[in-house]
Amino acid sequence: MIALLIRDMRLAFRAGGGFGLGLAFFLIVTVMVPFSVGPQSELLTTIAPGVLWLGALLACLLSLDRLLALDWEDGSLDLLATAPLPLEAVVTVKALAHWITTGLPLVLLAPVLGVLLNLAGEGYVWLVVSLAVGTPALSVIGTFGAALTVGLKRGGLLLSLLVLPLYVPTLIFGAEVARRGATGMDTATPLLMLAGITAGVIGLLPFASAAVLRVNLR
């Protein structure tokens, strides 16, 4: 399993691996928002948590279609399916590698970009906490979507349509944690909901992903 994790991360960091694609997208969105909204720092402060969360979510979505499709195209997925690793472990490790190469950098970059959006001082901690708790769910749900669309050519559009509705609860509660944190309100309820969603999808979706992958490999 560790070998698969190391391989996936190595592939992501090497040329053409797609590492940085999500980060660059996130950077572009958050840099452009102040230009489009105009020089109203109060307005920016209000919308900052939501914009940062939406940017992170779309950045995560960007790299999903490569998650399993590349291994499918070169035949690695067939070979992995006959390996001693159960497919549940394969999809979990792949989701973890996706989170480490996409979600984690977003979590680390978000506070820096918060400055650009004039995020309120109390909000930084809660922004990082909400992203750290919420982005693993984005990777796991995304892996499920990638498993569903793995055999399709140009499955990216279908993948987005399937995955985005599933992302909505995470987005609502994640942005709510960041918003309440920034305005000094109590964050316990949405944070617990967010953590619950993440724990639930990590516990359940790998089995669903492995099941649809088995069907798709036939």
Next chain:
Amino acid sequence: MTLTVTNLGISRGGVPVLEGVNFVLSAGDALILRGPNGVGKTTLLRTIAGLQPPLEGSVDGAEDRVAYAAHSDGIKPTLSVTENLTFWASVFGQKGIEAALAAFDLETLADRPGGALSAGQKRRLGLARMIVTGRPIWIFDEPTVSLDTRAVGMFADAVRAHLAGGGSAIIATHIDLGLEGTVLDVTPFKARVRDIFSDEAFL
């Protein structure tokens, strides 16, 4: 340590292609599959490898003992030959790739990225992967595609060494590899046209 295939029926895309396939493969044996294009050799091999469920019949003794070499080799273009092989070795819980590199004369290419290999070199790497799996039953789907005569010889030697060590192999091929083994022509097992129930029956 035998692989037993009993009355196996298989389908591709919902259409039955082969039925009534029976054979027993013991340790040290090689089975050469022959048959025209599209008859269902690949589907048969994928079923034995456990990638798809059989329509009827059973495959016994294959679980967790099979290494499968498909048409594509699963080589990552940005990883070097060594990294590609080491990855597969550790996935199968094995160590040491030197023997596999030597068997297919890949030592001089060890540091080259997978994307810079020629078609024949890629194939050699894909076949070397079978050695690092440490699995007793090797399944090859047209292993000699894009190999030159010398590499075909290396392949035959590798399979011979595997058989001598108590392993077994199933090889679908159109050329004579010079291997001693049972030849099974799958053409007679072609599935007759039958009424299979489909979703349309409900309409």
